[in-house]
Amino acid sequence: MPFKAVFVSVTLGTALIVAAFMLNARRPGLGNRSRGGPFLAGQPSASFVRATGKCAECHRHETAAVVHQYEMSVHAAKGVSCLDCHSPVEGQIEIAHSGFTIARHLTAANCRTCHTTEYEQYVRSRHAAPAWAAVAGSQGFTAEQIAFGEKHHPGWVDRPANALAQAEGPSAITSGCAECHDIGKPNLDGSLGTCTACHARHASSVSLARRPETCGQCHMGPDHSQLEIYHESKHGVLYNDQQHIMNLSADPKHLTTKDMSVPTCSTCHMSGLDGLKVTHDTTERLSYFLFAAVSDKRPAFQRGQTEMKEVCLKCHSKTPIDRFYDEAAQVVSDTNEKVRVAAEIIRGLRDDGLLTPKPFDEPIEFLYFDLWHYYGRTAKHGAFMGGADFVQWHGNYELLLKTTELRKMAEELRAKHETQQSAP
Numbered sequence: 385m386p387f388k389a390v391f392v393s394v395t396l397g398t399a400l401i402v403a404a405f406m407l408n409a410r411r412p413g414l415g416n417r418s419r420g421g422p423f424l425a426g427q428p429s430a431s432f433v434r435a436t437g438k439c440a441e442c443h444r445h446e447t448a449a450v451v452h453q454y455e456m457s458v459h460a461a462k463g464v465s466c467l468d469c470h471s472p473v474e475g476q477i478e479i480a481h482s483g484f485t486i487a488r489h490l491t492a493a494n495c496r497t498c499h500t501t502e503y504e505q506y507v508r509s510r511h512a513a514p515a516w517a518a519v520a521g522s523q524g525f526t527a528e529q530i531a532f533g534e535k536h537h538p539g540w541v542d543r544p545a546n547a548l549a550q551a552e553g554p555s556a557i558t559s560g561c562a563e564c565h566d567i568g569k570p571n572l573d574g575s576l577g578t579c580t581a582c583h584a585r586h587a588s589s590v591s592l593a594r595r596p597e598t599c600g601q602c603h604m605g606p607d608h609s610q611l612e613i614y615h616e617s618k619h620g621v622l623y624n625d626q627q628h629i630m631n632l633s634a635d636p637k638h639l640t641t642k643d644m645s646v647p648t649c650s651t652c653h654m655s656g657l658d659g660l661k662v663t664h665d666t667t668e669r670l671s672y673f674l675f676a677a678v679s680d681k682r683p684a685f686q687r688g689q690t691e692m693k694e695v696c697l698k699c700h701s702k703t704p705i706d707r708f709y710d711e712a713a714q715v716v717s718d719t720n721e722k723v724r725v726a727a728e729i730i731r732g733l734r735d736d737g738l739l740t741p742k743p744f745d746e747p748i749e750f751l752y753f754d755l756w757h758y759y760g761r762t763a764k765h766g767a768f769m770g771g772a773d774f775v776q777w778h779g780n781y782e783l784l785l786k787t788t789e790l791r792k793m794a795e796e797l798r799a800k801h802e803t804q805q806s807a808p
């Protein structure tokens with residue numbers, strides 16, 4: 385039965401029959417394909433359970449979309465109630481609401497109650513403390529959180545607030561930086577971040593989390609063009625052609641290459657494909673600090689590479705994957721060299737007193753920042769995720785162009801300085 389037909393019959397008032405049928409199809413042991421009801425190709429969520437109870441009955445009139453979203457979720461099918469999430473946990477502000485006590489604000493702590501494993505994996509990733517510290521520095525974290533973050537990511541949590549953010553000001557931070565980086569923001573209840581960035585609040589969907597656009601809410605634009613790179617890669621074009629026949633809502637514990645024979649962001653960085661382990665630690669499978677100006681190897685370089693290659697090897701043979709990695713590593717070392725040359729020009733100017741110590745107050749500083757932060761990063765990300773255009777035209781070509789401009793600007797600064805010195 386196609387999804388549209390289900391929807392129509394619900395609106396015709398046969399909701400109970402449909403819900404009973406769907407619930408029935410969720411019986412364990414029916415295999416992956418029948419999870420969430422009959423396999424409905426390409427539909428974001430394939431289940432529907434009519435919500436009852438006081439919250440739902442009243443909210444069906446007040447905020448109907450919330451109830452509809454919830455009714456599509458695995459939570460509704462498994463009897464997880466509104467109050468199971470909305471009850472305050474320790475450290476949260478309680479409010480009285482229509483005869484119930486609910487939390488004023490929900491955080492990852494409300495999900496952690498039932499999903500401890502996912503929380504523990506997430507909280508040691510760079511999506512947690514380092515992501516928030518990238519903007520705000522160590523401010524707002526407890527001493528224990530700083531110690532925990534530093535244990536997993538030495539130097540990336542106990543750091544000053546970001547200089548560019550400071551220069552841009554509070555409204556740019558609140559509606560800009562923080563909208564992406566709050567994925568790791570410390571909460572009043574002692575937990576970090578949010579789970580709803582990838583799952584949404586009420587659909588609690590894995591199919592949503594497996595879509596590249598979901599990661600692309602934050603992973604896009606010239607400084608981290610992962611979404612754009614993906615869409616031009618062979619993986620991305622195949623996904624765009626075949627997503628309607630892929631089983632994006634397959635049970636994470638039994639995800640097979642038959643469900644998804646083309647990888648999305650989550651497949652490579654998180655999924656437990658064909659017997660691998662699902663992880664919410666998006667840092668685990670990485671081997672370089674690609675986002676850095678000069679990319680060093682990560683402390684767990686070898687493990688990171690082995691774990692990612694294990695994913696590739698579920699679909700590819702070893703020789704082309706090793707070659708792909710060797711070629712990408714070459715782009716990393718060449719980009720490092722190109723950025724070092726540019727960094728040396730800036731350092732020379734600073735050493736000779738031609739630049740103020742303050743960051744982001746002179747045009748040449750922006751030129752250098754764009755050079756590594758846009759074009760250097762893009763070249764490296766493109767090489768590792770199959771984006772030739774990003775390695776070349778948005779990457780190396782721009783690196784060459786910006787280095788030429790940087791040299792010219794540095795010469796002009798020196799010439800101006802000399803004229804000033806020799807002026808009577």
Ligand code: HEC
Pocket residue numbers: 438439440442443446466467470481482484486
């Ligand atoms: C008798 C009706 C009624 C019941 C029962 C009810 N609510 Fe509400 N709820 C409302 C109304 C009305 C609002 C305000 C909507 C608005 O601001 O437009 C609201 C708002 C909320 C908000 C947003 C609060 C905020 O300040 O942002 C949450 C969360 C919420 N309800 C959850 C629940 C939960 C969970 C239950 C069950 C434990 C529940 N509600 C039961 C009527 C109800």
Ligand code: HEC
Pocket residue numbers: 435439440443447450451454459464465466467468469470488489490491580585586588
């Ligand atoms: C899986 C956990 C979960 C379940 C189950 C759940 N909610 Fe929520 N709900 C959330 C989260 C998370 C938020 C965001 C709260 C925040 O930011 O403080 C939220 C927000 C809301 C809001 C505010 C929406 C807005 O945009 O203003 C309402 C109203 C609400 N929930 C009602 C309900 C009702 C009614 C049910 C049951 C039918 C329900 N919720 C079930 C997690 C849940």
Ligand code: HEC
Pocket residue numbers: 458459462464468469494495496497498499579580583585588589590591633635636
């Ligand atoms: C009261 C316990 C409880 C709470 C609280 C809870 N969940 Fe769940 N969650 C469950 C259960 C039970 C399942 C079904 C697990 C299964 O069948 O394997 C589930 C499944 C899920 C799934 C997998 C859905 C799928 O398609 O397989 C996601 C994602 C999820 N929850 C996210 C969340 C998020 C995010 C929150 C907080 C906003 C949350 N949960 C809060 C109990 C809970």
Ligand code: HEC
Pocket residue numbers: 509510511514515516518563564565567581582593594598599600601602603649650653654666667668670
């Ligand atoms: C709400 C914004 C947001 C969403 C949505 C998001 N990310 Fe991220 N992600 C970030 C931020 C911010 C960082 C940078 C953390 C840091 O290094 O400070 C990051 C970093 C990463 C990293 C690098 C981790 C490391 O150790 O350097 C990976 C890999 C990653 N994300 C994958 C994903 C995937 C896959 C998805 C979707 C399933 C996703 N992200 C969704 C904001 C987001």
Ligand code: HEC
Pocket residue numbers: 514515517518519540546548549552557560561562563564565601602603604605607608674675
């Ligand atoms: C559109 C979402 C988005 C916005 C807006 C955004 N970032 Fe990021 N930022 C990311 C993502 C995604 C990464 C991860 C890049 C990677 O790992 O390749 C990142 C990485 C970083 C990093 C490098 C990682 C680290 O931990 O040091 C810093 C620093 C940073 N961002 C600071 C900022 C500041 C400051 C602002 C605002 C001036 C900002 N970001 C705005 C998404 C965003």
Ligand code: HEC
Pocket residue numbers: 492495496499502503506511578579580581582583590593594635636637639650651654655656662664
């Ligand atoms: C960066 C995006 C992202 C964030 C943030 C995130 N998840 Fe997930 N989650 C995913 C993806 C992707 C999957 C499915 C992995 C796969 O393909 O099998 C998933 C799967 C799950 C599942 C099903 C796991 C299983 O083995 O059945 C649960 C439960 C879950 N997430 C809960 C959470 C909780 C709780 C949090 C917050 C601590 C959270 N998620 C934060 C992306 C995310």
Ligand code: HEC
Pocket residue numbers: 596599600603610611612614619647648649650652653669670671672673674675676688689692768769
């Ligand atoms: C085919 C597998 C694959 C897919 C699909 C994929 N990635 Fe990656 N990703 C990689 C590899 C490999 C690396 C480099 C790993 C390393 O450092 O060893 C990487 C690096 C990254 C980084 C860089 C972290 C850093 O050090 O700066 C981020 C962030 C990221 N990916 C996010 C995403 C997002 C978001 C998507 C989807 C839009 C995506 N990836 C799709 C394999 C993949």
Ligand code: HEC
Pocket residue numbers: 618619622641644645646647651652692693695696697698699700705708770
């Ligand atoms: C879920 C399966 C799957 C995973 C995981 C996967 N790929 Fe792929 N990949 C494919 C498919 C399918 C194609 C298209 C092959 C074809 O043209 O028949 C492809 C194509 C490619 C291509 C382009 C080949 C060409 O010449 O067109 C490269 C390069 C590649 N993958 C690298 C990787 C790397 C590196 C990883 C791991 C980081 C990886 N893939 C992970 C399924 C996968």
